[in-house]
Amino acid sequence: MSWTSDALESLEVAGHRRGGARAAVVELLGRQNCCLSAQEIFDQLRKARRPVGIASVYRALEALAELRLVKRVEAGDGIARFEPAPVDGDHHHHLVCRDCGKVEAFSDSRLERAIDRVAGGLGYSVDEHEVVLVGACADCS
Amino acid sequence: MSWTSDALESLEVAGHRRGGARAAVVELLGRQNCCLSAQEIFDQLRKARRPVGIASVYRALEALAELRLVKRVEAGDGIARFEPAPVDGDHHHHLVCRDCGKVEAFSDSRLERAIDRVAGGLGYSVDEHEVVLVGACADCS
DNA sequence: ATACGTGCAAAGTATTTGCAAACGG
DNA sequence: CCGTTTGCAAATACTTTGCACGTAT
Numbered sequence: 001m002s003w004t005s006d007a008l009e010s011l012e013v014a015g016h017r018r019g020g021a022r023a024a025v026v027e028l029l030g031r032q033n034c035c036l037s038a039q040e041i042f043d044q045l046r047k048a049r050r051p052v053g054i055a056s057v058y059r060a061l062e063a064l065a066e067l068r069l070v071k072r073v074e075a076g077d078g079i080a081r082f083e084p085a086p087v088d089g090d091h092h093h094h095l096v097c098r099d100c101g102k103v104e105a106f107s108d109s110r111l112e113r114a115i116d117r118v119a120g121g122l123g124y125s126v127d128e129h130e131v132v133l134v135g136a137c138a139d140c141s
Numbered sequence: 142m143s144w145t146s147d148a149l150e151s152l153e154v155a156g157h158r159r160g161g162a163r164a165a166v167v168e169l170l171g172r173q174n175c176c177l178s179a180q181e182i183f184d185q186l187r188k189a190r191r192p193v194g195i196a197s198v199y200r201a202l203e204a205l206a207e208l209r210l211v212k213r214v215e216a217g218d219g220i221a222r223f224e225p226a227p228v229d230g231d232h233h234h235h236l237v238c239r240d241c242g243k244v245e246a247f248s249d250s251r252l253e254r255a256i257d258r259v260a261g262g263l264g265y266s267v268d269e270h271e272v273v274l275v276g277a278c279a280d281c282s
Numbered sequence: 283a284t285a286c287g288t289g290c291a292a293a294g295t296a297t298t299t300g301c302a303a304a305c306g307g
Numbered sequence: 308c309c310g311t312t313t314g315c316a317a318a319t320a321c322t323t324t325g326c327a328c329g330t331a332t
Binding site for chain 1: 295305306
């Protein structure tokens, strides 16, 4: 089952009605392979002739985050970005260019294993994690 | 050499004069073992009878970040926190309680090695990284 | 003396909230 | 119908900037 339909159903189960703006945000997020800021979501929906208020974008993201359907990513520039929470094993993390601000995804299974191992021994029930690497990308260095 | 004196010297070398507010921020940061927000720095300095303007706190942090003397930590609540950049091997990362918002430090050498390994194979010259684990702390779960 | 540092207040961003109208069940 | 969702505008929270004055060199 796709993340999009899964998210729409989870929202419904959680007592939310199927509103147009929220569905548009969910459908856009479901088509991404990396994170988007609220403003980017707002702009892309407007470009796609499906304009919504920026407040609705934030409210949709809040509802999705509450249900852990999206993950909040902070890349170090003070702008929150959001992406679909990993369903299966497509877990990834982020690589930020210090110069141009570009955000890219990467994944590494050995890193995941190291994180799972350390998370187990801390006295917390860790249910989410994020790794951000910062440096200069090939274009900028 | 302590981080505090190292930072004060680096600032001087970089052409900054030794201003009172900035020095107060550096000295406070040097006494921390984990990250502080700008507001926390402002409050603690005021409590310590060394009041500074909040703008000076931000400006000091900006200058320190520019020289990579402090590391910016984003714990997922939209507030930027800052801590002395690791000098030797006292590298650590952060553990955030989803319920009470508490931020704690942890470190793990195997995790560091996994990160160094993956950072080498990405085409970026990675010079900084951050790991944030989110979950429920012992008190909250 | 001169340029940098500082504090205050104002401005700027990102995000949240109040509210009336539109909408879904 | 009735309560939720939406969009707008206003409010808020964090951070940055403009400016006059103080301070270090």
